[in-house]
Amino acid sequence: MELEVILDMIENNGYIGLFIWLWVGVFVFPVPNEVITMTVGLASSLGVLHPxxxxxxxYGGIVAALTTAYTLGRVIGRPLLSYFEKRERFSKPIQKSMKIMDQYHALSLSISYFIPGVRNFLPFLYGFSKLPYKTFALFAYSGALLWLSIVFPLGLLFGDHIETIVAHEQEILILLGIILLFFVSFKLIRRKRIKKREKMT
Structure with missing residues (x-):
């Protein structure tokens, strides 16, 4: 049912509707970003959208949502936090978010997009804690970009198996994240070695 709704939205509203859904949807619709993103990847593979x-x-919608959550935390953080903590649905993700904040500090913004639930509250909590916007943007936007760079191609290549991928999401994302990290590290090391050889010749 979720897939049909998302595909209908894409066909009827295109890129602007997609942007607005990813921006506002996190606050209104209970559809996981993984499902939306992989469905968009599937639609792109079918030629409905350009990849x-x-x-x-x-990505624009995700950045807008992260920035909105950060701004809400910065402007009206205390009353909203009190409201969330009184609701059982929100209190556990908030407690989990705070533990991750204590453990990884600003780096937790990059990690958080790989953890459903936590990704929605950390930007708000960092806004409330008055983390400078530049620091927030660096870690939050780069983490979201890394997440999207993994999840979008999954939808593009394996969109027909969205339900299976979502069921094993964390294991898949961790594995692909490690592979991507090794690949980037290999490229950087190789580039440094080439530059070193060039200097020696």
Missing amino acids: AGAFAAV
Whole structure:
């Protein structure tokens, strides 16, 4: 049912609708971002959307949502936090978010997008704690970009198996994240060695 709704929204509203859904949807609709993003990847593989345009629209919506949560925390953080803590639905993710904040500090913003539930509250909590916007943007936006760079291609390549992927999401994302990290590290080390050889010759 979720897939049909998302595909209908994409067909009827295109890139702008996609951007708005990823921006506002996190606060209104209980559809996981993984499902939306992989469905968008699937739609791109079917030719409904251009992959580059779809990727940009999704990332823009995610950045807008993160920034909105951060701003809400900064402007009206205390009353909202009191409200959330009184609701059982929100209190556990908030406690988990605070533990991750204590453990990883600003780096937790990059990690958090790989943890459903936590990703929605950490930007708010960092806004409330008055973390400078530049620091917030560096870690939050880069973490979201890394997450999207893994999840979007999954939808593009394996969109027909969205339910299976979502069921084993954390294991898949961790594995792909490690592979991506090794790949980037290998490229950087190789580039440094090439530069070193060039200096020696």
